[in-house]
Amino acid sequence: MQNARYIAAGLSDADMLWLLSVGKLRVLRPGETLVASGKPVADLFFVTDGRLEVRLDDGTRVAELHHGDVVGEMSFVERHSPLVSVVAAGPKPTEMLAIPRKLILDRFEQEPVFAARFYRALAVFLSERLRETTAAVRAQAKSLRDDKADKEARARFSRLFSKSGP
Numbered sequence: 001m002q003n004a005r006y007i008a009a010g011l012s013d014a015d016m017l018w019l020l021s022v023g024k025l026r027v028l029r030p031g032e033t034l035v036a037s038g039k040p041v042a043d044l045f046f047v048t049d050g051r052l053e054v055r056l057d058d059g060t061r062v063a064e065l066h067h068g069d070v071v072g073e074m075s076f077v078e079r080h081s082p083l084v085s086v087v088a089a090g091p092k093p094t095e096m097l098a099i100p101r102k103l104i105l106d107r108f109e110q111e112p113v114f115a116a117r118f119y120r121a122l123a124v125f126l127s128e129r130l131r132e133t134t135a136a137v138r139a140q141a142k143s144l145r146d147d148k149a150d151k152e153a154r155a156r157f158s159r160l161f162s163k164s165g166p
């Protein structure tokens with residue numbers, strides 16, 4: 001994902017310090033699986049370095065995630081298991097901060113204002129991701145239109161050339 005922004009942008013400094021204090025650094029080697037499709041996720045992840053690929057069960061690549069991306073937020077919000085897998089893509093190790101969901105949910109109970117800020121930050125993050133998906137689909141549609149126009153122009157040129165030939 002290009003230009004991803006930390007969900008942290010919508011959180012206060014105190015929220016961030018709390019997340020850093022309860023988070024654990026996790027490092028994955030290229031090829032290691034962070035999230036397996038169909039299996040519940042216990043943590044929310046903030047990618048701090050390296051790359052991850054989001055894959056369908058047949059291996060098709062859906063998206064690439066980098067520094068600044070959040071992983072595991074969909075099943076956190078929806079409360080059901082993920083439909084995709086997320087795998088460290090290399091070439092270097094992928095690093096992230098892993099925050100146990102239970103701790104986040106406990107803090108929601110203790111501090112409802114934190115819950116409001118956190119869900120708003122997640123909503124902005126997901127909206128941004130959807131905007132990027134729309135931009136990618138638009139670019140792909142344009143490229144298909146350009147290819148079609150190019151093919152038609154070549155075919156026309158070939159037709160005219162063969163008519164005017166010896």
Ligand SMILES: Nc1ncnc2c1ncn2[C@@H]1O[C@@H]2COP(=O)(O)O[C@H]2[C@H]1O
Pocket residue numbers: 001035041054062063064065070071072073074075076081082083084085086129
């Ligand atoms: N289309 C997508 N673009 C970017 N990230 C995705 C996409 N689909 C799934 N993910 C990420 O992959 C994660 C799989 O676990 P979750 O469903 O909890 O949360 C998901 C997101 O963090």
